[in-house]
Amino acid sequence: MILRSLCLAAVLVLALAAPASAHNVTAGADLRIAQTIAGAEITVVIKGTSRVPGPLRIGVIAYQPVSGLPVGLEVRSVEDGRTVTGTAQAAAEPAYTQLRVERTGPHELKLSAGGEVAVVPFRVLVERGSMGDFLIYGGLFMAAMLLVGGLLTGATARTGRAMALAAGAAAGVTVAAMVIVFEPGLPPPAPDGAAPTTATPAAGGRPYAQARVETAPARPGAGEEFTLRLDLMDGSTGRPVDDLAVHHEALAHVVVTSEDGRYFRHVHPLRTAPGHLEVKLSTDRPGRYLVHAELEREDSGGQLVTADFTVGGEARASAEPDASAEAGAAEDRGAAEDTSAAEDGGAAATPRLQPVAPVAGRPATIELDTPAGVRPWLGMTGHLIVRSQDGAFLGHVHEMGTPGSRLRFTFSFPTSGRYLAWIQYATGDRIVTEPFTVDVTAAEVRR
Structure with missing residues (x-):
């Protein structure tokens, strides 16, 4: 039994x-x-x-x-x-x-x-x-007990019972062996x-979160600190979304850029309450700013939330280095130096594209030489963020190899036109941002 x-x-x-x-x-x-x-x-x-x-x-x-x-x-x-x-x-x-x-x-x-x-x-x-461990050790224990019983029974000349006990011992070993063989393939x-797991998960997973993005104050001034807020709600229940999955070591990745691309921030907002994320920012230039937030609910797919806001006032001198302050000049030369490296007297780094003029819809390779001491950030060696000039498109890919002397990315630009791009990586004491631009040509139409 x-x-x-x-x-x-x-x-x-x-x-x-x-x-x-x-x-x-x-x-x-x-x-x-x-x-x-x-x-x-x-x-x-x-x-x-x-x-x-x-x-x-x-x-x-x-x-x-x-x-x-x-x-x-x-x-x-x-x-x-x-x-x-x-x-x-x-x-x-x-x-x-x-x-x-x-x-x-x-x-x-x-x-x-x-x-x-x-x-x-x-x-x-x-x-x-x-349960597999229980079956393995339980089967071996029962086999040992039955084998000993079989030997003792055989010694008293009760051959039939001894054979039955030996068969039971063999069955116990068989159970243990079967579990040992098949258990590694089981989760x-x-x-x-x-x-707790859901017995009957919803078909297609959970719906995308409905997001409201706003700033406090509603119209921040140039040079003043403000708070960027994201409120996430489940449209089917009306409740706050509080089931964000940690992806690439963050609950959400938020990219904030000025319309011309000269301002760039890649930040990770704080969860202050269920369904409520916020991060403090400041910018020294008035104008329109674009927000792209990457997030993912559990049992759902990745989602990109987009919004914009306006900064008023007059331009002010920035007290901190702007990681993309050279992006305007980069539009004329296709690449920009890393401002932090320039301030430390380092040489400018220039991304290399292959082909030099990428074609829409076809993979392009982008490489960047890096100094010694690069370390993983957000689980990856490097990050490439690409935005169309009008801000309607944002792409984000990674260098997933081990840190070395260069970063290498593969990216397919969806359509022709000019794109603003930023490569980011971490060194021992800072996050380096390399802004550059890419002009993408249209694919030839085959007849």
Whole structure:
């Protein structure tokens, strides 16, 4: 009877295993989330934990000089409200702050720096033993017990019973062997603390979020700090969208550019409440600005939200270097130098295109030489962001190789015309932005 149960359980484990989700978070894996806070670009790293109660280590990686920016940490269990606090120092090679968590499941990490606050949802996950392990060890244990019983029975000259026990031992070994062979091809069981799965997911996944983009104040002035806000709502329920998937180490990637492309910011807004994201910005030039926000809901596809806003007042001298201040000159020469490198006395970097005049709809290769010490940012070695001159199109691709002496991208421009482009990569103490322009020719019409 026991052997029949083991065999039936083995068949069920192999036949009814659920497919893995595209956004499953593995127990023990680190969670990395980029944030633009207190004027700095940081990545918060929540190290995976192996047990609860147990330690939870949190570090803050700085990608710009921040002079030891202190970041307040507060971890709260959503289920019982238990809270622990600490402080982390943002640095290129941070020391990790160790807190203590008492249970698995949903938690919130509140970050405080420079008068700004972000609330990052995450789950404490711990691996659980699989049914396969139970069947393997259970089958081997039963085989050993039956084998010993068979030997003892055979010693008393009860041959029939000994043979039956030996057959049972063989069946136990067979069950264990079958699970050992097939279990590696099955998805792992959901860890303790994982979100409950939906038995019948909606056809086609969840709908895109409806977004409202605004600034506070409504018409910011040149040279003044303002807040860019994104409010996300589910159109089918009217509720705030609070199920954004972490993609490329961020809940959302927001690109803000001036109409002429001379102003460029790639930032990662703070989640301040369910469905509410915001980031502080400033610009020294009046005019129209374009917003492109990349985000993705769980069980849904990637989404690009677009909007614009107007900055009033008169142009002012900027106190900080504009990463794309040379973009206007780049329109005349096809490339621009990195202003941070120029300020440090470094040589200008010029992207190389192949073909030199890309053809619409055909892949083009873009390469850029980089200095030593390039490190991954947002999970990638380099980023290429491309915008059509009128702002109607935005593309974002990556260099996914290991850091080296150059970045290499492949990109297909959808239509002919002029495009504004920016290559970004991280070094030991800053994020470098290389602006340039590309003139794309139309494909020949075949007759």
